[in-house]
Amino acid sequence: MFYTQSSGLRSPVSAEESAKLTQWRLSTFWVMLIGYIGYYICRGNLSAAFPLLEQEFGYSNTQLGLIVSLSEIAYAAGKFINGPLADRIGGRRIFLVGMAGAIFWNLIFALSGSLTAFIVVWCCCRYFLSMGWGGLTKTIGAWYSSDKNGRVMGAISVSFQFGGAIAALFAGFLVANGVSWQGVFVYPAMVLSVIWVYAYFASREKPSDVVEGAIAVEGDSAKKQLADYGDEETPPVMVILKTLLKLPIYRQLLVFSFLTTLLRSVFLIWTPKFLFDIGQGASAAILKSAIFPLLGVAGTLFIGWYTDHYAKNGDRARMMWMMLALLVVCTAAISVLSAAASPNYNLILFFLGGSGFFLLGPYSMSSGALTLDIAGAKGAGSCTGILDGLGYIGGAIAAFAAGAMSDALGWPQVFQVLTVFAVVSTLSAYGMSRGFQALARKA
Numbered sequence: 207m208f209y210t211q212s213s214g215l216r217s218p219v220s221a222e223e224s225a226k227l228t229q230w231r232l233s234t235f236w237v238m239l240i241g242y243i244g245y246y247i248c249r250g251n252l253s254a255a256f257p258l259l260e261q262e263f264g265y266s267n268t269q270l271g272l273i274v275s276l277s278e279i280a281y282a283a284g285k286f287i288n289g290p291l292a293d294r295i296g297g298r299r300i301f302l303v304g305m306a307g308a309i310f311w312n313l314i315f316a317l318s319g320s321l322t323a324f325i326v327v328w329c330c331c332r333y334f335l336s337m338g339w340g341g342l343t344k345t346i347g348a349w350y351s352s353d354k355n356g357r358v359m360g361a362i363s364v365s366f367q368f369g370g371a372i373a374a375l376f377a378g379f380l381v382a383n384g385v386s387w388q389g390v391f392v393y394p395a396m397v398l399s400v401i402w403v404y405a406y407f408a409s410r411e412k413p414s415d416v417v418e419g420a421i422a423v424e425g426d427s428a429k430k431q432l433a434d435y436g437d438e439e440t441p442p443v444m445v446i447l448k449t450l451l452k453l454p455i456y457r458q459l460l461v462f463s464f465l466t467t468l469l470r471s472v473f474l475i476w477t478p479k480f481l482f483d484i485g486q487g488a489s490a491a492i493l494k495s496a497i498f499p500l501l502g503v504a505g506t507l508f509i510g511w512y513t514d515h516y517a518k519n520g521d522r523a524r525m526m527w528m529m530l531a532l533l534v535v536c537t538a539a540i541s542v543l544s545a546a547a548s549p550n551y552n553l554i555l556f557f558l559g560g561s562g563f564f565l566l567g568p569y570s571m572s573s574g575a576l577t578l579d580i581a582g583a584k585g586a587g588s589c590t591g592i593l594d595g596l597g598y599i600g601g602a603i604a605a606f607a608a609g610a611m612s613d614a615l616g617w618p619q620v621f622q623v624l625t626v627f628a629v630v631s632t633l634s635a636y637g638m639s640r641g642f643q644a645l646a647r648k649a
Contacts, residue, residue, distance in 0.1 A: 207351070210419040223417045230416045231349045234298075235358075237409035238342045239365045241305060244401035245338040246369025247376060247394040248308040252328060254377030254495075256479045257488040258387040265321065267479065271609025273324050274475050278602035280329035282595045284336025289591010290443040292337070297344030297587060298411040300337045305402045307334025312395040316388040339366070339594060340587040343577060347586040348412035351422050357514050359577075363506045363570035367562075370474055370499030378493035435584055446585040447592070455645065456580055456589075458638045459572055460596050465631040466569040467597030468604040469533075469624060473498050473561060476608050480617055484549050494555060501559040502566030505529065509567040521642035522576060526568035527635035533564040534628045541621035565628075568635060572597075 208227045209216040219227065256270050292300045311331035318327050342362065350358045376397075377390050385393070413420035435441040435449055450456045477498055481491035509529065513522040536557040543554050572593060581589035611620050 208413060208417070208420050208422055210417065211421050216421075219417060219420055223420070227413050227416055227420055227422075230410050231413070231422070234345060234349055234409040235362070237405045238301070238346055239362055241301060241401055241405045242338055242342055242362075242365035243369035243372055244305065244398040245308060245335055246366055247373050248312045248331075248391075248398050249335050250370050250373025250474065251312070251377050251390050251394050253475045253478050254374055254381075254492045255387050255390045257482045257491060258381065258390065259324075260479075261488070262387055263321075267483075267609035267613045268606075269321060270479070271606040272321070273328055274471075274609070275602045275606030276325050277328040277332040278471065278598050278605050281332040281336045282598035282602060284333040285340070285591045285595035285598060287591070288337045288587075289340035289595070290446070290588040292340040292344045292587030292591070293443060293446065293585065296411045297341040297346075297348070298409055299341070301341030301345065302402065302406060304334045304337025304341065305398060305405065307331070307337070309395045309398050309402065310334075312391045312398075316391040316395075336594075340590045343590045344587040345409070345411065347582065349422055357510055359510065359570070361507065361510065363510070364503050367499045367502035367506050367566050367570070371496040371503070374478065374492055374496040374499070378489050378496070381492060382489040441584055443588055446581070446588045450581060450585060450589055450592070453580065455638065455641045458634070458641055459576060459580070460593060462631065462634045462638060463572045463593045463597040464600040465627060465634055466530075466565065466572060467594070468600035469565055469627055469631065470569055471598070471601030472604050472608045472620070472624060473558075473565070475605050476612070476620075477558065480544075480612070480620075481551075481554075483612070483617060484544055484551075484554075486551070495558075497555055497559040498562035499566070501562035505563035505565075505567030506570040508563075509571060513571070518646075521639055521646070522571055522579070523635050523638035523642055526571055527632050527639055529564045529568050530628060530632040530635055533561055534625055534632060536560040536564060537621050537625040537628050541618045541625060544621065545616075545618035568631075 208219045208224055210219055218224075252273070259265055259270065288300060288304070308331055311327055311334065315324065315327045315331065318324055342365075343359075346358060346362055373394070376394065380389055380393060410416055413422055435445055477495040478492045481494055482488060486494065509522075509525055512525055517524065539557045540554055540561070543550055543557070577586055577589045577593065608620050611623070
């Protein structure tokens, strides 16, 4: 429901204004969803291009891992900077800037031809890509009341799961039709250019940009967030950060983000190359790697719906640790299957899909519904910036280590290590669940 707020007093908007606001809310939702899918089309193409870059330049997994690892650090730095920046200048604005930067640097990557150039250009690209999620969360938080956090952020999180699948399928389609490695970057940039034009005209920053003074609340639900920044409409960034870091549950969430982003980065970056290395053709490996993010879409929708309806005392983490426990089974199975002399590709794909379902669902909670539950719309950009920034430091370490380890020891050993991290992630989510239960007892 939409209200207008003046001098601390709320009053419902008129029926005509409500219809107008609802129309713009839906339009902005679709812009954020489709726009972030576009972000991934210009991001997931790198890992899809790995088999082609090996064929063209003879790069090892360790060298390819350098491109990914250093650009993950640039992405993490961008998260720390651009998340809080979204709280200051607006989510929609930074979302559009990031999209434009991704288009430009994908085109520059296609014109490059050395490992050093690839590293520098992709670091620049990832910096701009880091603007997307903080801008999206800030914008969505302004348009929807907090009682819808699970469903709305579960649905919007489909963008990065489905985007990863679309990126893999699109790149696989291009390669299957004889497109060179350069085309794997040029065509996604062209698609994102069209999405940028649509995003510019079909979205608004917040309800008050449509109807003066309008806000989205459901009764007093907006007060349910854990962080309290006072009465300022736009609190200073340092106030937001200090408030968040004082919350034990947020500090637990930081650890969880580090662990699950590490796992997710390895799967998203290395699955096409893993399938290629164990015997699949280049286009087949790229296309089949889409099963991980595709099943992740289902996991994300499931956990968002389930925790909105059945999470007791706001404890979304209970289902998170249960799903991660099953991720342990999947990664251990992939390790065993990939060590066979003649790998069973169908079973490996089955467990890769299961990994997507059981990992990406809980992962989506950390920078989605839990972010808004804890930080609210006022602090959403800063909250996701710190969470994702720390998470992608883990991703940077894992991206290089997985490539180097696969060269030195083989992929079965890589998945053995991932199994250990899956166990630790399960324990981390279990600790958060206990934290939410403790909060409920104090309330």
